[in-house]
Amino acid sequence: MTTTAFDILSEDLGRRGIDVPHVLARLKQQHIETPSWGYANSGTRFKAFAWPGAARTTREKLDDAATVHRFTGIAPSVAIHIPWDKPEDGDYAAMGQYARDKGVTIGAVNPNVFQDDAYKLGSFGNPVSGPREAALDHMLECCDIMRRTGSDALSLWFADGTNYAGQDSLRARKRRFEEGLGVVYENLPEGARMLIEYKFFEPAFYSTDIPDWGTAYAWALKLGEQAQVLVDLGHHAQGVNIEQIVAFLLDEGRLGGFHFNNRKYADDDLIVGSTNPYELFLIYNELTEAAEGDIEPARDCARRVAYMIDQCHNIEGKIGAMILSVVNCQEAYAKSLLVPRQDLAQARAAGDVLGAHELLNGAFKTDVRPLLARAREELGVPVDPYRDYVASGHDAALAAARGVAGGSGGGFQ
Ligand code: PSV
Numbered sequence: 001m002t003t004t005a006f007d008i009l010s011e012d013l014g015r016r017g018i019d020v021p022h023v024l025a026r027l028k029q030q031h032i033e034t035p036s037w038g039y040a041n042s043g044t045r046f047k048a049f050a051w052p053g054a055a056r057t058t059r060e061k062l063d064d065a066a067t068v069h070r071f072t073g074i075a076p077s078v079a080i081h082i083p084w085d086k087p088e089d090g091d092y093a094a095m096g097q098y099a100r101d102k103g104v105t106i107g108a109v110n111p112n113v114f115q116d117d118a119y120k121l122g123s124f125g126n127p128v129s130g131p132r133e134a135a136l137d138h139m140l141e142c143c144d145i146m147r148r149t150g151s152d153a154l155s156l157w158f159a160d161g162t163n164y165a166g167q168d169s170l171r172a173r174k175r176r177f178e179e180g181l182g183v184v185y186e187n188l189p190e191g192a193r194m195l196i197e198y199k200f201f202e203p204a205f206y207s208t209d210i211p212d213w214g215t216a217y218a219w220a221l222k223l224g225e226q227a228q229v230l231v232d233l234g235h236h237a238q239g240v241n242i243e244q245i246v247a248f249l250l251d252e253g254r255l256g257g258f259h260f261n262n263r264k265y266a267d268d269d270l271i272v273g274s275t276n277p278y279e280l281f282l283i284y285n286e287l288t289e290a291a292e293g294d295i296e297p298a299r300d301c302a303r304r305v306a307y308m309i310d311q312c313h314n315i316e317g318k319i320g321a322m323i324l325s326v327v328n329c330q331e332a333y334a335k336s337l338l339v340p341r342q343d344l345a346q347a348r349a350a351g352d353v354l355g356a357h358e359l360l361n362g363a364f365k366t367d368v369r370p371l372l373a374r375a376r377e378e379l380g381v382p383v384d385p386y387r388d389y390v391a392s393g394h395d396a397a398l399a400a401a402r403g404v405a406g407g408s409g410g411g412f413q
């Protein structure tokens with residue numbers, strides 16, 4: 001019998017005290033949600049380059065998400081953005097059914113309270129009551145859409161803020177926000193969660209109403225157990241230790257989900273794991289330590305986290321980029337499962353600074369490709385999803401069938 005790369009890795013991991021069948025089982029349970037808007041053309045404020053074959057309609061976005069799931073086996077749900085994904089006939093139940101027929105489900109519903117002219121001065125933070133009410137109506141409509149599509153997460157991000165000191169009362173904006181969020185929270189579908197996303201700047205430049213995780217966390221605490229914080233990896237200043245935020249929120253039972261992407265300078269929305277795979281590993285390390293441990297509420301919280309991608313692919317094909325994003329998350333997760341937790345705990349307790357550091361890095365430096373290949377074989381998907389996707393000619397077929405769509409961003413207004 002020939003010795004395979006998987007055999008060699010298994011033996012090495014066994015020596016390190018890693019339970020390989022358990023790791024494989026966990027890898028097969030992993031779920032990553034992809035965003036409908038990541039399949040459409042998108043761009044910067046300078047230019048949106050059209051990609052031939054990019055999705056033009058919500059159904060095409062769902063088709064593309066299903067393709068990503070078919071090639072990876074671990075991307076079974078799609079987040080939607082309303083109104084970008086509003087069905088022409090208004091039939092959300094049919095949209096949910098269409099997704100299921102294609103092999104995926106509808107995940108988080110993202111209300112959009114930033115693209116209409118009425119929101120120039122904000123949505124829930126607006127000093128004028130009309131736009132605040134419009135935002136609230138839209139949020140309640142999204143709660144209804146959740147009921148119709150079977151979604152269990154309302155994912156909230158607000159562009160609200162001010163551009164000039166003195167433009168509005170910062171405390172009054174805070175109170176208006178608390179009022180709006182409170183009403184939405186009371187109207188969440190049974191058992192559903194509200195995920196509150198923060199971002200430190202953009203599009204507002206002087207103040208942002210939910211600038212950081214502390215603000216989102218404080219409001220989640222006020223609202224109730226079903227309100228949690230959503231961490232978008234692109235929404236922090238340079239150098240912020242995101243894994244520490246993750247650890248804190250897990251320990252408090254208030255980490256609701258992620259918007260995975262990667263950044264170099266600002267909210268770049270690059271393929272997750274493309275710029276800083278070490279950071280992604282360290283984030284997964286916190287999640288895995290909590291999920292595989294026995295400390296509550298962190299364990300329960302870690303097991304309920306919604307792992308979502310939020311990316312825009314400006315100069316590259318959408319489906320290939322999404323496949324790479326999913327497999328990058330898979331790789332980071334696999335490495336986090338290889339951290340020898342007991343040895344690490346001993347090294348930490350002994351004050352062995354570099355010993356602990358090396359144990360963690362040993363997992364990061366492990367070539368997990370044979371492990372991923374085995375997990376993928378068992379999932380019944382290609383061993384190299386990206387390579388097989390490129391070889392499939394699917395992009396060219398879509399380009400021929402769909403042509404070049406105009407428009408940009410998540411929707412085609
Ligand atoms: C805002 O930058 C954000 O991260 C929010 O999650 C939005 O819903 C998404 O991007 C798409 O605009």
Ligand code: MN
Nearest residue numbers: 197232259310
């Ligand atoms: Mn986001």
